[in-house]
Amino acid sequence: MGRQSKRWKKKGGRAAGGRGGGGPGRGGGGPGRRDGETYVQTVVDAGNFKLEAYYAAQGVHDHRWNEQGELVPCNTVAEFTRERLAWRNAIASILPSSFRIAKDVSPELRQKMEADLDTLLAQTPTLEDGVSAIRKLQFLPHAFQLGFDRTKIRKHPELQALHEWLKAETDCGHITRQETVSMIPPVVLNTQPNDSVLDMCAAPGSKTSQILEQLDGPRGCLVANDANPQRAYMLTHQLRRIMHVNPVVMITACDAQFFPAVTQFDKILADAPCSGDGTSRKNIGVWKTWTQVGALGLHTLQVEIAWKGASQLLRVGGDLCYSTCSMNPMENEAVVAELLRRGQGQLELVPITLQGFRTRPGWSAWKVLSENKSRRDMKSQRNKRNAQKKWEREQQQTTESKLSQNLISTPVDSSVDGSDQTLLANGVGNVEKSNNSTIEEPIEPDMNSTASPKRENMDDNDNEEERDEVKADRDMVDQRFEPTGMNQVELLEMAKQAGLEEYHSMTDVPESLQRRVKESCFPPTIDEANTYHLDRCLRCYAHDNDTGGFFVALLRKKGTISAKDRRVQRASDSTVVVEAEPPVKKARVEDDDEDDTSPTENSNTKQEVLNDGNKEDGDNDDEDVGDPDERAKGNKISDKDQGKDDFVPVEGGVLDPIVEYYGLTGPEFCRDQFMTRAGGDAKVIYYIGAQVRALIDLGIQDRVTMINSGLKAFVRNNKECDCKYRVAQEGVHFIAPHMSARKFIASKDDFVNCLQTDPTSLAIFSDEFSSAIRPIAVGSFVVVLEGYDDQYHRKMCLSMWRCRGDNINALVAKVEIDGIQSKLQSMEAKKETECTNEAS
């Protein structure tokens, strides 16, 4: 695939995956849009000299791929420079889109989807020279990387059909958009269907959902944890959205380095919090804020998280995958080396390869570089910068408010160009007048800023002076970067110009930096390097596969690491390996689990059901969800709330009538797997995987905040019928196999007729189907597509409601109905093709 040379061209605000402010430029077309593009381009072009000098000095550009596809040293200045520019251009261009087809999509549907995609891409013009429209990722079946980025797909008229297709398939859960490099750790971890897996830093959850697909059955277990309860809660929604609700998942919120060792897992993913400089292609903040301090500051946390995983939470023989989206050896090889050092031979690196994907071997040597500034210096520098920004913002706001009053009350100034007049005509008075243009500075999510966007005057037509300055700045960057030779002295000189110093050991490190620079930051000794095989780690660079930057390593545990071994304390290091787990404060977060408004059941359907198809009463399950303000208090915990979210067994008095009504039986049926929430008054009954239940019995809930687990099996009706609980669509595929009552097999036509959001008269169904349904009492029942009654994983079951009168109603969200319809269509298409083939 030709590498995409496209540069940043997004409008301000949304430009780099950042959060956009309002104001001129939003909505496109106006001067703000043009300026936003210029602004982002300006930031990226101006670069971050420190970042570039740091990585040049580390040796990122020392190797290149030759024509035979081998990684060879750069032997000349020209080779080095070419390599550096290829890297620089790649990290400064926008990340192309990538996605994968979900594993539970049937082979027929997958074939149809891939054919649809081929057709769509055949109609797509080549938008950039040398950019192929799509490539299949060889290291993961049914994963694709497109030649264009998300915004281009959304906005380019000729990509409209592709955009619609991606949107529709994403909505019904058939594809998951995920960065190419983010797909690597689950591939490397190679989870088996019955494994127990811990994802230590899981939010927002792209890798979690991929692992979940690998588990592929009710016997495994996946604990997805994140320190931030809000993010962990988002993870629940994310998994729901892509319909990866599964009884084997438990979502927790806990500092991973203190995760309680109540059990040991087969596989662990430590996708650690990192400085994220590999994300420069979607996060403009990297260019503006990167310093080496971020990585140094995270090194200890990364070691502690991964060490906790490897030493205590991983079973002997199990694998831990450590990954970051950073290229920094402080966050990568230095962390892995420290794990191997502490493991004293009980941990080893496993060689990994990714088919069809260029990766570079991990390093055994690197430099420890830092600015010689104390925390206090850095803080005061930051404060000064923030004060300056605040002042600029205030000036800006004052000017804007004066201008907007002026512009509204006075005729349009003839110097204002046509675009601004359009804005005024549209009633947008909030326009900066000087230089006839405005610009929004994007706010990146990682900046934690809620301040209004700063604007600068950088109109590329009218402000040539400014543009020249930017160009001069860029030229200067390039000049500073053009080494005359390639030796380390020169590279270090560049780093020095950027304010960085090299330290060869802890004794070199000034006292003021000793809290930041740890002994474990330094490269291994020669003896250590010979046994660690750090070259088995993988480095992924943006220009090698047109992706983000990434690092991944796979560690296998060979033997037990005893408490004594774990109590390692490095003599010259202030890092203490924490043995005792401090009590984890449980946090309560907003939770809608008891709220029967999950996306899997549309409000339209619910209304019909509650009105029993006859629209007579307004008995509403939603009323019972508690005071939303109370529930949205964030992660503060009160004594009252303590343990309220915990999962507890369902009382016999509640479960027995359900078991009887739906005839729940069979060798696999296990009452213990039905649980409810302590504070939920049994409004929802969850179906929980056996291994997850075992974790609950081991007391995990006493040590971590439980965000969510299992899936909704039954939901209380508050409606007069023989059973208080109806089957929830979310769990129907897991409940139906155990049902011996109120379950009906439907022919394809009857099944299709069930797929309505409104109550449907039984008169339109076959005699066989309607005569089976008519006699049953008002209440919940389940329909399974003929031929799928022994293939529940194919998800052809519907939760239905027998209404009063002669109606039935599907309790299924519109988006899920669409998904099932598209599955049925592809099955039909496949059948037709087979018939045609047979006939010919």
Ligand SMILES: C[S@@+](CC[C@H](N)C(=O)[O-])C[C@H]1O[C@@H](n2cnc3c(N)ncnc32)[C@H](O)[C@@H]1O
């Ligand atoms: C790189 S992101 C993880 C991305 C995620 N694995 C995915 O694929 O979507 C790092 C995550 O670590 C979380 N985090 C930060 N410190 C943590 C800690 N001490 N323990 C657990 N999670 C932590 C952050 O909230 C963040 O969500």
